[in-house]
Amino acid sequence: MSAQTATEESAAPRTEAIASALTSVARPPRPSALSTSVTFGWRALLKIKHVPEQLFDVTVFPVMMTLLFTYLFGGAIAGSPADYIAYIAPGVLVQSVLFITMYTGSNLRTDIDRGVFDRFRSLPIWRPSPLVGMLLGDGIRFLVASLITAAVCLAIGWRPGGGVLGVGAGIALVLVFAFSLGWIWTFLSLVLRTPQAIMGVAGFTLMPLLFGSNIFVDPSTMPGWLQAWVDVNPVSDLVTAVRALMDGTALGGELAMALLWSAGLVAVFGTLTMWRYRDPR
């Protein structure tokens, strides 16, 4: 240990002060579910303050994705990157955010391994609030990723017909879906034992969802079996709805489908998560 800690060790705990601290305050009333969830969201922000590196994935990754896909495929798919950006911008935004959601799982696993999570679980609070708060805090990271992706797309020539409101509504829908998808990763992190395993399974799950979708190309160019998958893939519904919102075109049933999928994910994986949460490994 350093000399600095050695000098601070010289201060022994004051037992009289500890005894008086035990009686000095009345216990406040139990906080609401919302209040504790928001408090855990506040913790996520404090962690960003102390470990700003964790913003790396939400800043650099979306920029890289956007530039790479636009310039790599733009000429081949749409004739030019400038034409392609109009098609791909909403999709690449969805992709950037959904990719980042998988860090939720490995972060939670790290919390569990470090023992912080048992402290939270030992508190008399609304049980899902540490997880809800964590996902709310991640929502901030997802928002940052969305705004950066949108900014890059705008800088390279994207002119969405839906205007600021349309883009804002699209981002809001992506965040709702990302929050819901997060429950899959919280469940995984209570079942699998290492952050690496969680990232592996999450990556494996996200690949077909993101690439087997209408993010990059029009599904009408695909073989029948792939079209069938793209058709049932919830990410396709999400992307179609986000596109319509951002382009300012007519919304189809996809908005309802995307919201329905979100609700379903929370219902299924939220329940599974809370079931494992009572007795995790």
Added chain:
Amino acid sequence: MTQLAIETEGLTKIYGDTRAVDGIDLAIPRGGVHGFLGPNGAGKTTAIRMLATLIRPDGGSGRVLGYDIERQSDEVRSRVGLTGQFASVDEDLSGLENLRLIARLYGFRGAAATARADELLAAFSLDDAADRQVKKYSGGMRRRIDIAASLVVSPELLFLDEPTTGLDPRARNEVWDIIRALVRHGTTVMLTTQYLDEADQLADRISVIDSGRIIAEGTSSELKASVGSGTVHVRVMHRDDRDTARAILSKELGVELDTTHDPQALVAALEDRSGVTRALAALESAGIELAQFALGQPTLDEVFLALTGHAAEDEEAA
């Protein structure tokens, strides 16, 4: 009426083929320190985690402060505190932020949460380190912030899971002082430890646990008495005398004496001490010079060895 702090019947937890906790019956009164003593992997932490409602039992039942640990877990959680290897604080945050976080989760708002955090930091002499990340704390400071986090609201019962493991002697003494202060205040403490002297120093009653079962229970003196009235340690001045001394002593004391690695030493557990004076006189008349003759209460180490057939501290952490 709930006189007992902890009450369990056949409490069991199974992981795969291992019965981590294998049918534990406890009846622990309120007040004072109850020690849970056993080697690593004995099931101490698993038992504590069940009692603190962190994991669910696979069999048996438990009541903490009168509340069922499965059906009334929320009532239990609002009355107990937990500190240990598995209930820690967020090492990325500062000490102040950690305590504010816990305070807010207990319902303190804004300024009240900060005031409570400041009060605890001062009491635990961590005010200078309040704004530093916990991962930069020393081992002793780290343990103090862990305990402080359990005292944000005063718990009626505090679980301390191996609170001094890995600490240097001085930090260990500080934690002991804290525990004594809590007990004086009226908090019931359930302490797990693999250190026999820690149980001896702090615990009013001790449950000895091995392979998921409680193999003995009682006060420190009762446990010691259960392995006889004491131990005699003898060292002869000249190693050639040892065999003669051994023969004389076993005749006078009525017990077999064991030899140790030390070629001059003999040791035996005594059933009663009445033959000791005669034995000394017999050694003197045989002309055997002694370097040491010590008669002591058995240590908890010896108790543990007698109860389990293996020493308490020879199993290293997994």
